[in-house]
Amino acid sequence: MTMTATVPTAPVALAAAATAAFDEMRGLDGEIRPAYAELSAWLKEIPPDVLEQRRSEAELLFRRIGITFAVYGEAEAQERLIPFDVIPRILSAAEWDLIRRGLEQRVKAINLYIKDVYSRREILRAGVVPEDLVFQNPVFRPEMNGQRVPHDIYVFIAGIDIVRVDADTFYVLEDNARTPSGVSYMLENREIMLRLFPELFARHRVAPVENYADELLATLKSVAPTSAEADPTAVLLTPGVYNSAYYEHSFLADKLGIELVEGRDLLVRGEVVYMRTTQGPKRVDVIYRRVDDDFLDPLAFRPDSGLGVPGLMSAYMAGNVTLANAVGTGIADDKAVYSYMPEIVKFYLAEDPILKNVPTWRCRESDHLAYVLDHLEELVVKEVHGSGGYGMLIGPKADKATVAAFRDKLKNDPKGFIAQPTLALSTCPTCVEEGVAPRHVDLRPFVLTGRDRIRIVPGGLTRVALKQGSLVVNSSQGGGTKDTWVLDR
Amino acid sequence: MLSRTADNLFWLSRYVERAEYLSRILEATLRLTSLPHTYSGTTNEWESAVSTAGCAGGFFATYKEANEETVTEFLAFSSANPSSIRNCFDVARANARAVRTALTMEMWDAINGAWLEISRFGAGATTRDGLARFLRLVQESSLRVDGSAYRTMLRNDAYWFTRLGVFSERADNTARILDVKYHMLLPAHQHVGGPLDYFQWAAILRSVSALTSYHWVYRESLKPWLIADLLILNDQMPRSLASCYENLVQYLDRIARAYGRQGPAQRQARAIRTRIENSRMDEIFQHGLHEFIGEFVADNNRLGSAITQQYLQ
Numbered sequence: 001m002t003m004t005a006t007v008p009t010a011p012v013a014l015a016a017a018a019t020a021a022f023d024e025m026r027g028l029d030g031e032i033r034p035a036y037a038e039l040s041a042w043l044k045e046i047p048p049d050v051l052e053q054r055r056s057e058a059e060l061l062f063r064r065i066g067i068t069f070a071v072y073g074e075a076e077a078q079e080r081l082i083p084f085d086v087i088p089r090i091l092s093a094a095e096w097d098l099i100r101r102g103l104e105q106r107v108k109a110i111n112l113y114i115k116d117v118y119s120r121r122e123i124l125r126a127g128v129v130p131e132d133l134v135f136q137n138p139v140f141r142p143e144m145n146g147q148r149v150p151h152d153i154y155v156f157i158a159g160i161d162i163v164r165v166d167a168d169t170f171y172v173l174e175d176n177a178r179t180p181s182g183v184s185y186m187l188e189n190r191e192i193m194l195r196l197f198p199e200l201f202a203r204h205r206v207a208p209v210e211n212y213a214d215e216l217l218a219t220l221k222s223v224a225p226t227s228a229e230a231d232p233t234a235v236l237l238t239p240g241v242y243n244s245a246y247y248e249h250s251f252l253a254d255k256l257g258i259e260l261v262e263g264r265d266l267l268v269r270g271e272v273v274y275m276r277t278t279q280g281p282k283r284v285d286v287i288y289r290r291v292d293d294d295f296l297d298p299l300a301f302r303p304d305s306g307l308g309v310p311g312l313m314s315a316y317m318a319g320n321v322t323l324a325n326a327v328g329t330g331i332a333d334d335k336a337v338y339s340y341m342p343e344i345v346k347f348y349l350a351e352d353p354i355l356k357n358v359p360t361w362r363c364r365e366s367d368h369l370a371y372v373l374d375h376l377e378e379l380v381v382k383e384v385h386g387s388g389g390y391g392m393l394i395g396p397k398a399d400k401a402t403v404a405a406f407r408d409k410l411k412n413d414p415k416g417f418i419a420q421p422t423l424a425l426s427t428c429p430t431c432v433e434e435g436v437a438p439r440h441v442d443l444r445p446f447v448l449t450g451r452d453r454i455r456i457v458p459g460g461l462t463r464v465a466l467k468q469g470s471l472v473v474n475s476s477q478g479g480g481t482k483d484t485w486v487l488d489r
Numbered sequence: 490m491l492s493r494t495a496d497n498l499f500w501l502s503r504y505v506e507r508a509e510y511l512s513r514i515l516e517a518t519l520r521l522t523s524l525p526h527t528y529s530g531t532t533n534e535w536e537s538a539v540s541t542a543g544c545a546g547g548f549f550a551t552y553k554e555a556n557e558e559t560v561t562e563f564l565a566f567s568s569a570n571p572s573s574i575r576n577c578f579d580v581a582r583a584n585a586r587a588v589r590t591a592l593t594m595e596m597w598d599a600i601n602g603a604w605l606e607i608s609r610f611g612a613g614a615t616t617r618d619g620l621a622r623f624l625r626l627v628q629e630s631s632l633r634v635d636g637s638a639y640r641t642m643l644r645n646d647a648y649w650f651t652r653l654g655v656f657s658e659r660a661d662n663t664a665r666i667l668d669v670k671y672h673m674l675l676p677a678h679q680h681v682g683g684p685l686d687y688f689q690w691a692a693i694l695r696s697v698s699a700l701t702s703y704h705w706v707y708r709e710s711l712k713p714w715l716i717a718d719l720l721i722l723n724d725q726m727p728r729s730l731a732s733c734y735e736n737l738v739q740y741l742d743r744i745a746r747a748y749g750r751q752g753p754a755q756r757q758a759r760a761i762r763t764r765i766e767n768s769r770m771d772e773i774f775q776h777g778l779h780e781f782i783g784e785f786v787a788d789n790n791r792l793g794s795a796i797t798q799q800y801l802q
Contacts, residue, residue, distance in 0.1 A: 259490075
């Protein structure tokens with residue numbers, strides 16, 4: 001991992017494609033799909049040197065943003081520069097509609113699930129989700145037991161990672177219900193595209209994303225505690241300038257027009273949170289925190305944390321401040337729980353999940369384990385508590401010794417692992433050295449849940465694996481990003 | 490506004506102002522020491538430069554002798570000197586980075602750009618030309634930071650706190666130069682006369698970029714008491730104590746009005762301004778220039794603490 005990890009690092013989910021990948025422009029049969037008709041024509045018209053020139057302009061613009069907006073020197077900006085691909089990824093209105101409905105449904109279920117786990121525990125009593133998965137999970141927060149949170153919302157900002165395998169099938173790869181990042185890239189990518197390719201926009205009707213900050217602010221204000229004033233004060237809590245996502249924190253605070261605070265700027269008095277201002281202490285009602293649970297409050301969690309605010313949890317428990325996201329949401333985005341999401345959706349909403357999970361074998365179940373042990377060479381095996389692509393086996397790419405070592409690990413601790421098939425992720429046309437060629441992509445849309453409603457800005461962050469054949473979209477391993485266009489018809 | 494933000498804005502402006510002042514001292518000293526001895530005198534101008542910069546203690550803890558090499562290194566590049574020009578920009582930039590959202594893009598650009606260019610000089614300038622370029626760069630950077638603040642920042646407390654930083658530091662710098670050079674400005678000195686004094690006086694004015702202004706204001710050859718008048722009482726002169734306090738009072742008042750509350754900082758700034766307004770040069774000389782300056786420096790420091798207590802912590 002490098003400093004460039006400010007783009008979210010989804011696990012290397014899926015290994016080499018077993019079958020031909022579905023191309024979002026050409027489909028499987030090579031015929032241009034309708035959403036890409038204009039783009040395909042444009043790609044034929046535009047001389048390669050012009051495309052190349054725009055590409056270097058985009059890089060310059062990003063460097064400028066890195067240096068001038070954010071907080072970097074030239075060398076550091078170079079380092080945080082995540083390759084940007086100038087060819088947009090396009091989703092039709094119908095495709096987006098499916099994704100959007102699926103996201104709403106999934107995030108609704110996630111919120112109901114977390115509420116249930118920390119209160120009545122019906123889903124555990126019904127035996128749908130195994131108890132040990134919750135109670136033995138280090139991200140489970142006993143402090144939250146029986147604790148009401150404002151408006152019963154736990155996950156206000158979710159980042160749901162989605163992959164696609166054919167024209168109609170989208171899989172959820174991972175739920176991020178703690179402090180998902182990457183939205184600043186979504187916003188920047190669009191800004192740069194608007195500047196560089198106004199004529200291409202003129203040929204499409206692209207749903208805007210620039211209202212994200214507005215929607216986020218509305219969401220945060222809608223969930224203020226009832227004891228807050230009519231116009232509640234929201235702040236963004238950052239671990240500080242040395243955090244690898246500080247750039248995004250300052251970017252968002254600026255777009256939202258709220259204070260970017262560090263732990264030392266806040267104080268708790270009489271179970272109310274205040275920030276230290278030039279006019280004395282000012283009450284804070286909503287904290288969009290980008291600090292992990294463990295570091296929030298040295299009195300409640302890690303006593304050595306200098307990033308947190310002593311007493312913050314007491315104010316939170318007293319219902320005088322809203323934390324977004326709530327404490328303890330990790331129990332919903334853990335890889336072990338992931339495999340139960342379809343059941344979780346059904347349990348709370350009595351609906352079939354609109355977005356499917358990647359088929360997953362839970363090694364804790366003996367028949368699943370047997371299958372996995374028999375098919376290790378073709379599966380991807382992941383540690384339940386691992387993240388960022390660590391501690392996983394990519395069967396088709398691993399040598400015999402590695403596979404054997406994993407076999408032992410699995411037998412020793414089957415509960416610690418899940419397995420998934422290797423899938424052919426969809427591809428999109430991408431600018432690479434040899435010209436325009438298909439590359440694998442994924443998508444992280446951001447789902448905002450407020451008191452009044454769920455807001456989703458059309459699109460999200462598309463990540464692209466720039467190396468041929470690679471399915472790894474992580475920025476530290478040659479991944480880049482693309483602007484994501486949702487057409488409005 | 491967050492106290493930490495105000496504190497960062499206050500100090501980033503102070504540090505940029507200090508860096509400019511240091512570079513002017515070095516420039517004036519270089520100029521003076523490149524004259525033949527008959528013009529520049531026999532006093533060690535490099536030692537005087539260290540005193541004027543207000544860091545003689547730190548300097549002599551590290552070096553035995555004050556000469557061009559040691560003083561330039563210490564004042565411009567040393568990482569051991571917390572107030573070296575390079576450290577000033579390091580701190581200013583770190584402060585700016587921590588309050589990025591309180592700055593306009595132009596201001597961030599000015600500070601970050603200056604920091605980048607200054608870092609390129611590394612641990613020192615190898616030639617006099619290089620040093621001269623470095624000092625120009627520092628002064629231009631300060632102008633750019635100040636200019637971008639003036640042209641792009643909203644006129645609210647964020648801007649006002651940067652102004653408080655600039656004028657507190659500037660008042661301190663002007664007072665310090667007067668404190669070290671006061672003997673050159675005493676009326677008795679005029680009888681000594683001669684080219685030696687002319688160049689010394691010119692060097693004082695150069696350190697506060699006021700040589701040309703002097704001529705426009707007084708239309709006279711350099712006279713020590715007029716130099717003292719220009720730097721202390723003349724409110725047309727942007728680095729005079731009078732002008733600095735006019736600004737400090739003004740910006741503190743704006744903050745008080747916006748916040749709906751006056752405090753010790755406002756009262757103290759007004760008291761100091763009144764003292765300056767009611768002073769006449771002949772009285773100051775009678776009372777003792779050195780004592781006057783000494784009191785002023787102490788007052789100015791107290792105002793700094795009052796601002797800190799009232800707003801920045």
